[in-house]
Amino acid sequence: MPEPLFDKVALIGIGLIGSSLAHAIRRAGLAGSVTVSTRSGETLERARVLGLGDRYESDASEAVRDADLVIVSVPVGASGAVASAIAPALKPGAIVTDVGSTKASVIAQMQPHLPESVQFIPGHPIAGTENSGPDAGFAELFDGRWCILTPLEGTDPAALSRLTAFWERCGAMVDTMDPGHHDMVLAIVSHLPHIIAYNIVGTADDLEAVTKSEVIKYSASGFRDFTRLAASDPTMWRDVCLHNSEAILEMLARFSEDLSALQRAIRWGDGDKLFDMFTRTRAIRRSIIEAGQDIDVPDFGRHALAHPEKQ
Ligand SMILES: NC(=O)C1=CN([C@@H]2O[C@H](COP(=O)(O)OP(=O)(O)OC[C@H]3O[C@@H](n4cnc5c(N)ncnc54)[C@H](O)[C@@H]3O)[C@@H](O)[C@H]2O)C=CC1
Numbered sequence: 045m046p047e048p049l050f051d052k053v054a055l056i057g058i059g060l061i062g063s064s065l066a067h068a069i070r071r072a073g074l075a076g077s078v079t080v081s082t083r084s085g086e087t088l089e090r091a092r093v094l095g096l097g098d099r100y101e102s103d104a105s106e107a108v109r110d111a112d113l114v115i116v117s118v119p120v121g122a123s124g125a126v127a128s129a130i131a132p133a134l135k136p137g138a139i140v141t142d143v144g145s146t147k148a149s150v151i152a153q154m155q156p157h158l159p160e161s162v163q164f165i166p167g168h169p170i171a172g173t174e175n176s177g178p179d180a181g182f183a184e185l186f187d188g189r190w191c192i193l194t195p196l197e198g199t200d201p202a203a204l205s206r207l208t209a210f211w212e213r214c215g216a217m218v219d220t221m222d223p224g225h226h227d228m229v230l231a232i233v234s235h236l237p238h239i240i241a242y243n244i245v246g247t248a249d250d251l252e253a254v255t256k257s258e259v260i261k262y263s264a265s266g267f268r269d270f271t272r273l274a275a276s277d278p279t280m281w282r283d284v285c286l287h288n289s290e291a292i293l294e295m296l297a298r299f300s301e302d303l304s305a306l307q308r309a310i311r312w313g314d315g316d317k318l319f320d321m322f323t324r325t326r327a328i329r330r331s332i333i334e335a336g337q338d339i340d341v342p343d344f345g346r347h348a349l350a351h352p353e354k355q
């Protein structure tokens with residue numbers, strides 16, 4: 045086993061992402077010891093039963109006291125409260141990072157509390173599932189997935205390299221990005237798909253002409269894919285919507301315009317327009333598969349794609 049990258053790591057929040065980090069850290073031998081802290085006593089007890097750490101602290105400030113790396117993995121709306129609680133106890137020179145799905149808001153919430161003696165490097169692994177809580181995590185979650193770091197002005201390059209090495213040894217590939225750009229990109233590739241999924245499943249649930257049992261019984265795989273996303277954690281997604289509202293509203297406005305164009309093409313029987321649009325979007329799917337980013341598609345899916353010929 046290679047040398048640990050950090051002597052002491054503190055995991056604040058031990059849900060899907062925190063517990064996956066605990067497993068990945070252990071798999072790669074990245075820490076001398078791991079201290080777990082979370083708000084709810086019940087979750088902390090569950091983490092202890094699962095053996096996710098070496099020490100367990102209900103008080104986040106106690107957990108970070110001697111930590112060299114602190115990873116905050118809580119819903120983005122709780123980032124400010126966590127930063128304020130841990131700030132006085134942080135060890136000078138420690139690296140503080142997070143995994144939140146939005147970046148500008150997390151930075152605005154956390155940075156004012158954190159002392160200049162620590163290196164704050166916000167992060168976001170683009171890897172997850174619809175499950176939450178400490179039982180949901182697994183060591184392979186980050187394998188082959190991107191992790192975006194959004195370093196701030198004045199970040200020490202050595203600290204950035206160390207955090208990059210940490211994520212790489214957790215299995216991820218690392219990119220750096222400006223926080224505002226991150227929020228715009230993630231609004232279209234992650235936040236909108238979840239919002240659309242919540243909406244379509246809600247619409248189906250509200251239909252009077254179709255019973256709930258029919259929705260369950262006849263749901264084709266397209267609808268089932270939406271239900272998976274719509275089963276994601278309500279607290280987490282409420283916070284994402286509230287904390288990336290500007291970019292999400294911008295993307296929703298564009299989406300609504302494009303949906304209206306699609307609606308018009310259907311109303312006027314404009315088959316050429318529909319065909320052209322569906323051909324363009326199919327190319328995106330193929331590019332994702334070619335880039336090896338199609339983790340959810342079993343191997344046979346690659347060969348089952350039809351050719352884009354006009355029928
Ligand atoms: N679920 C996913 O697929 C992904 C989530 N993320 C981000 O990771 C973060 C954590 O998400 P998950 O692990 O999925 O959530 P989760 O719901 O599985 O776990 C959240 C954890 O935070 C704790 N917590 C909540 N409020 C707290 C507070 N005020 N103080 C201390 N602890 C608190 C909970 O007890 C729990 O341990 C979120 O910011 C989310 O946006 C990032 C990538 C993927």
Ligand SMILES: O=C(O)C(=O)Cc1ccc(O)cc1
Nearest residue numbers: 145169170171172173174234
């Ligand atoms: O479950 C899925 O399909 C996801 O899209 C997981 C996910 C959720 C939130 C993120 O910020 C990143 C990844």
